[in-house]
Amino acid sequence: MRSVKFLVAAGAATLMSSAAFAADMPIAPPPMSYAPPPVEDFGGWYLRGDIGMTNQRSDNLVLTTAPPAGFQNTGMGWDSSTLYDLGVGYRFNNWLRADVTGQYRGAANFHGSQFSTVGALGPGLSAVDNYTASKSEWVAMVNGYVDLGTWWCVTPFVGAGVGMSRNTISGFRDDGIFNNGGGQGISSTFGATASKWNFAWALHAGVAYNVTRNVSLELAYSYMNLGDGVTGPTNSFDGVTVVNASGFTFKNITSNDVKLGVRWQLDAPPVYQPPLMTKG
DSSP: OHHHHHHHHHHHHHHHHHHHHHHHSOOOOOOOOOOOOOOOOOOEEEEEEEEEEEOEEEEEEEESSSOOTTOEEEEEEEOOEEEEEEEEEEEOSSSEEEEEEEEEEEEEEEEEEEEEOTTSSSTTOEEEEEEEEEEEEEEEEEEEEEEOOOBTTEEEEEEEEEEEEEEEEEEEEEEEEEEOSSOEEEEEEEEOOEEEEEEEEEEEEEEEEESSSSEEEEEEEEEEEEEEEEOOOEEETTSSOEEETTOEEEEEEEEEEEEEEEEEETTOOOOOOOOOOOOO
């Protein structure tokens, strides 16, 4: 009987000492809820490409050395042409980005006339000159853009650019008819192909649609100022007689362009997902 009481007392003492030890142990903190890391507002490199149509004009067509006096322009203009460009850029944050582009503007045909009324060139004299030519450009631009916020994956933007344009005039032809009061004469001359480098600048506006985190489609408008274009010396069709050694100048070539493009972000930030939770 005494041994039974001893065993009961020993068991009670053991339980009490275990409880006291447990009370002295620190309480484990409750499990922390998952919080995704903050998404930093950083940018990254991107590639771009565009295709579009040009709508070009030039202020005037003049003789390089001596603009014709007494002549008036009529029907002068350029046909539309296609443009293509490729570029690489960097998006600094959600608002600012910049890129460098190389653009080829396909051949656009020129047509127009200059005429003088009777007596404008001298007593009883009048004339008309009909011109045709073709023009193309290589353009290198540095562009900066401001993105104006994103709504339903659509981001409007504005921008500007500066660079250089190499304007090439080819196939220039001048067909003239003159009246000296006593009869008429016909003359035809052609100009050699020539190129001219110019300072160029542009203004941009458009919208981008974010297809994925890496790919955006752009519909954009650009106003381009490409400087002047020049012909080579003009010769008569005998191939020998030089009519105008300095050629003609197409003054202040500008263009209203519409482009459809794509931008591919090379290092878009990853999308963090919370861990999967299951209920027991």
